[in-house]
Amino acid sequence: MIKTYFKIAWRNLAKNKKSAIINIVGLALGMAVFILIALWVWDELSFDKYHENYDRIGQVVQTQTFSGEQYRNVAVPFPLGEELKTQYGDYFQYVTMASWPGEHVLSQADKLISEHGIFMDAEAPRMLSLAIVEGSIDGLANPNSIMLAESTAKAIFGDENPLEKVLKINQQLSVTVTAVYQDLPDNTSFANIRFIAPWALYVTSESWILNQRSNWDNNSFQLFVQLRNGVTLETVNRSIVDVKRNRVDEERKKLNPLIAIQPMKDWHLKSEGIMRYPGERGGSIKYVRLFSVIGVFVLLLACINFMNLSTARSEKRAKEVGIRKTVGSPRQQLILQFLSESVLTACMAFLFAILLVFVLLPWFNGVAGKKLEILWTNGWFWVAGIVFSLFTGIIAGSYPAFYLSSFNPLTVLKGTFRIGWMAGLPRKILVVVQFSVSVALIIGTIVVFRQIQHTKDRPVGYNRDRLMMVEMKTSDFYGKFDVLRSQLKEKGAIEELSESSSPMTAVWSNQGGFTWPGKDPALQTDVATIWVTHEFGKTVDWQIREGRDFSREFGTDSTAVIINEAAAKYMGVADPVGMTITAGDLGGGDYHIIGVVNDLIMDSPFQPVKQTFYFMNYGMVNWINLKLNARKSTAECLALIEQTFREVIPNAPFEYQFVDEGYAAKFAQEERIGKLATFFATLAIVISCLGIFGLASFVAEQRTKEIGIRKVVGASIFQLWRLLSTNFVILVLISCLVASPVAYYFLEDWLQNYEYRATIPWWVFAVAMGGALLITMLIVSLQTIRAARMNPVESLRDE
Amino acid sequence: MIELKNIFKWYKVGGNRAFVLKDINLRIAAGEFVSIMGPSGSGKSTLLHILGLLDEPDEGEYIFLDENVLGLKEKQRSALYKQHIGFVFQAYHLIDELTVYENIETPLIYKNFKSSERKAIVAEMLDRFGIVGKKDLFPTQLSGGQQQLVGIARALAIKPKLLLADEPTGNLNSKQGESIMELFKQLNEEDGVTIIQVTHSEKNAEYGNRIIELLDGQLVS
């Protein structure tokens, strides 16, 4: 019996191909968007859940107050770990100190690779529940050991067994491979960590680290914990809040250092306002919420569209229902017929949606920076899909099924049962909602891209052109400055070479404790500090505003400092050149200001440039900056540079980055949002267009007779077109009125995230409105002109 | 006023031509009152549609008011139609969404009459056909005969030079039919309106001053 229903349903769909296709495609698009977003949200929400102890792992976060403003940072002092372990051991199952994650050179015989790794306490692998492939999970117990991710083991040893092999870290520390673990999946915070070495080794590797053992003032380390079973985070946070405060001197107490544990579930999505590794920005719960809302909205639009079109089509079939009833078809049968038709449509849409997701996923992954997969093997995915299809089909089919079948057949046949244009309010509201969403998304897309462009157009204050940077990863890089510079210059590969403590695209250190004559004593200073070599300014082409650049002619420049314009303003002195700054936190030395330089954007291009001091010190540098020779091609220069580096520093891999590429990467998140907004806007528009296309053709069809008669009594095509289009145009105009203020409100709010932001000019609204109107007119005109041009004798025939 | 030369009209039915009109030659002078008669399916409505510029023949020439209308563009043709022709349909063809009043008013709007003029004309028509009381009803609320009256009123509202009526009295009782015929005769004689009507009734046909017989798409006479 059911089979016959579906057979007839299939026949009906095949007969009305155009509306069936509109219906299926529209619903499928909505479902596809929803599935994509659901996969994305699922991925974001399951971030870090790979770790078995997800619920009990946390990271220590320190809050300090500078000049009344709170700063939260994951960097903590060395002795804090010991303190938590010994004094609060009841709370914690594991307390593990960790270094900053970073690139390190791993070498074995003549094999040389650079990998991202971290130094952690020996319990860390247990805490992170690493999946051991070979070796022991307690492999870090011996300080001269290392645990490799499978990918790293493969890169170094190929198919050989890596266990018990000896490696060198940074050409300096000898370690034995004690375990190989499965690479952590992409949606974990430690995803890019490819090896773990013992914290104990790290501590002894450099003298400065050892010296921090009891120093509560140096925040240079990370601290992870796992709570014991039954211990709540609130209890722990309440007891440890002052653990650092109690240990520091009066001067430091003023910064009011507060200690708290941020649970792992918040690391990825709720870290706004917490400083993590330089340049790293996690996802945001805001975007998860926003995109969830958009996903549900798009799906809802598609569903309502589907229902409306099904209903519209079945109203046309009111006559058929009437006739069926006069020949004795029971009501129940009519209901089942309508329902099977819409359920069939919904199921086809679902299959089509899966196909769409399959096709779109690689592209979507690229845009979203994810590695999502369709959950082919997850039973729930299919159950949800089928339940959803049934649900949509039944809801969509219920109106025609129950409403139309309830009519007295005679009223339908006599035509007293009349359907006004667009059958009243619900459909008008639908069109308004659809177009409001589309218009709002168009506006949003324009504003996001304007913001990106606006920031990209911002002058960076230095010359990125042909500027390259090389990180000094191992000790082999040090002491080679003069050789590299003179050889590369001689070969004509570069115009200039210099070194600095931070890369051009980041600020790695900030210091407090500065004083200068006339300083407001209440001001707790916070200044970006960068150490450079003599020719740094020449290499990056900065502009000296006052005073002079560092110079080899002045032997005293080792105690000189150049400040940027923001710093001059920050210090509030009119003529800073010649003044002396005392650096309390840098060993109390005095530095004389020799120049003021323009503001260079080294950190976020969306924020104002921070007050910065440039010191000169050949020992404090981490990066080599190279300005390539303009008279040679980039490839030629690169070849020469690589050759020289391999000769001068044979024990380190040659790796480099161009500054302009590094700078472009700062826009990744914004561009991602922009692309996603474009994607959603396009889909919303397509769905709205399908909706309006369906309605327009339905209305045109429904009014065929009326159009014919009007033509016969003298209406011109233009008059008919106007008659049929006006209503749609009015609806779209209302949508624009609804969408504009809502979009304005949300975008203003979004732009508040950026100190350096674009405006929202009026033309953005005009463009969105014009676009929506144009599309509507085009679609509606297509339908109405066709109807209006029809030979009236044709359209009046079936009476 | 009207001259048809060798008019053919056919429909393609399964690859063959099914002729509806075959070699029609006809002249109708201004001021004539012509009745077209013939059995059902003989092509009367089709002929009337062609005369009314609503349909086109597949072959032949049609000269209306000294113009070869088949060569005209759609726009000019509809202008010509709007200007001179009133059409009463066999199936009434009223707009279901509009009231009786609005139905009669529609052609006047398209002829750009002022609102006050429209009011006067519509009132006159409602009065003349005795349907003043029905002016706010919708077509579906009327009987077949009443709908037919509205159709006639709408056609006459624009004061056409040529009135084409497809069985205008088909749904009326004989008394109503007679009064319509009297009205047509009066329009024809006093206002000089050219009238071509299709009818099945000998008696009604007699009101005209010439009768044309159609049989299987051909003129008999």
Ligand SMILES: Nc1ncnc2c1ncn2[C@@H]1O[C@H](COP(=O)(O)OP(=O)(O)OP(=O)(O)O)[C@@H](O)[C@H]1O
């Ligand atoms: N679209 C069409 N396709 C095929 N044949 C058609 C079509 N339209 C009309 N005909 C045929 O043309 C012929 C003439 O139709 P027409 O309506 O002119 O007849 P009529 O003389 O007005 O009849 P009646 O007195 O019943 O109104 C009929 O045989 C009809 O079947």
Ligand SMILES: [Mg+2]
């Ligand atoms: Mg007929």
